[in-house]
Amino acid sequence: MTTTPSPDFYTVHAERFKLLGHPMRLQILDVLRRSPECVCHLETLLGKPQPYISQQLRVLREAGVVADRKEGPNVYYALIDPQVASLLNLVLGPILPSRANAQNILPDCPCPRCARA
Amino acid sequence: MTTTPSPDFYTVHAERFKLLGHPMRLQILDVLRRSPECVCHLETLLGKPQPYISQQLRVLREAGVVADRKEGPNVYYALIDPQVASLLNLVLGPILPSRANAQNILPDCPCPRCARA
DNA sequence: TGCGCATATGCAATGACTGGCATATGATAG
DNA sequence: CTATCATATGCCAGTCATTGCATATGCGCA
Numbered sequence: 001m002t003t004t005p006s007p008d009f010y011t012v013h014a015e016r017f018k019l020l021g022h023p024m025r026l027q028i029l030d031v032l033r034r035s036p037e038c039v040c041h042l043e044t045l046l047g048k049p050q051p052y053i054s055q056q057l058r059v060l061r062e063a064g065v066v067a068d069r070k071e072g073p074n075v076y077y078a079l080i081d082p083q084v085a086s087l088l089n090l091v092l093g094p095i096l097p098s099r100a101n102a103q104n105i106l107p108d109c110p111c112p113r114c115a116r117a
Numbered sequence: 118m119t120t121t122p123s124p125d126f127y128t129v130h131a132e133r134f135k136l137l138g139h140p141m142r143l144q145i146l147d148v149l150r151r152s153p154e155c156v157c158h159l160e161t162l163l164g165k166p167q168p169y170i171s172q173q174l175r176v177l178r179e180a181g182v183v184a185d186r187k188e189g190p191n192v193y194y195a196l197i198d199p200q201v202a203s204l205l206n207l208v209l210g211p212i213l214p215s216r217a218n219a220q221n222i223l224p225d226c227p228c229p230r231c232a233r234a
Numbered sequence: 235t236g237c238g239c240a241t242a243t244g245c246a247a248t249g250a251c252t253g254g255c256a257t258a259t260g261a262t263a264g
Numbered sequence: 265c266t267a268t269c270a271t272a273t274g275c276c277a278g279t280c281a282t283t284g285c286a287t288a289t290g291c292g293c294a
Contacts, residue, residue, distance in 0.1 A: 008140075010140040010141070010143045010144045010147070011140040013143060013208050013209060014137065014138050014139055014140045014142075014143045015138075016138075016208060017134050017135075017136075017137040017138035017143070017204075017208070018134075018135070018138030018139075019134075019138075020131065020134040020138075021131050021132070021133075021134035021135030021136075021137075021138040022131055022135075023125075023127040023128040023131045024127070025131075026127045026130060026131045026134070027127045030127070083207065083208070086207055087134075087204065087207060087208070090200065090203055090204060090207065091130050091133060091134070091200065091204070092130060
């Protein structure tokens with residue numbers, strides 16, 4: 001029966017690619033695939049205003065790609081979509097430990113994890 | 118040196134995702150990953166006017182994802198980017214032979230390959 | 235209860251992409 | 265050399281995404 005894909009078969013999957021077709025979202029996902037981070041950490045790391053970060057996170061959250069989890073006053077976002085992880089791995093390359101460290105702890109970041117260092 | 122990716126590192130790779138973030142381009146690539154096809158075949162298969170098809174093919178060609186090859190009066194386009202092939206495989210799934218046959222030969226297609234059947 | 239911090243939302247202007255069409259090119263056959 | 269067929273290009277208006285900013289929410293703590 002399903003010999004030919006339905007018309008919006010491609011529309012659905014194009015949406016997934018569109019999500020990643022945005023430099024800032026792509027960078028956010030590249031950070032989150034290493035470890036979950038709070039909004040203020042992303043704000044410091046990406047050097048963009050907080051509402052802007054939250055907006056992109058909403059897009060990713062509503063697409064079911066990331067999940068948010070409250071921890072005290074902060075909200076931590078995590079990448080939960082394994083397919084997106086595979087796509088990132090394919091295009092951005094595998095996660096390098098050195099690069100991961102460079103993004104995990106930031107000097108002037110107010111978030112709890114960075115403050116402990 | 119390259120501990121932190123350059124700012125447009127993500128811009129470059131987002132462009133690649135943007136290419137696939139379009140239903141018609143995605144469908145074209147899904148056809149071309151099976152076998153090279155001429156423009157008129159795609160025109161028949163996708164049911165869109167020829168200038169529209171050519172426009173999308175140009176976008177893909179200028180991005181280096183597909184290549185064109187003249188054969189007599191027709192121009193055949195082929196998918197030449199292995200990374201894109203991997204991305205398609207990951208999101209659209211592997212190529213099913215049945216589905217491939219359904220797209221290869223079309224009843225009312227003026228292209229040479231279809232006319233022979 | 236009220237204050238402050240972290241995050242979220244709503245809105246508006248700009249800019250980019252989309253898709254439709256008229257027309258140009260280029261090769262081939264007669 | 266002309267006509268025709270396949271494909272390519274240029275241009276335009278409509279639509280959608282982007283991003284910047286003002287402000288709202290909500291939670292913890294004094």
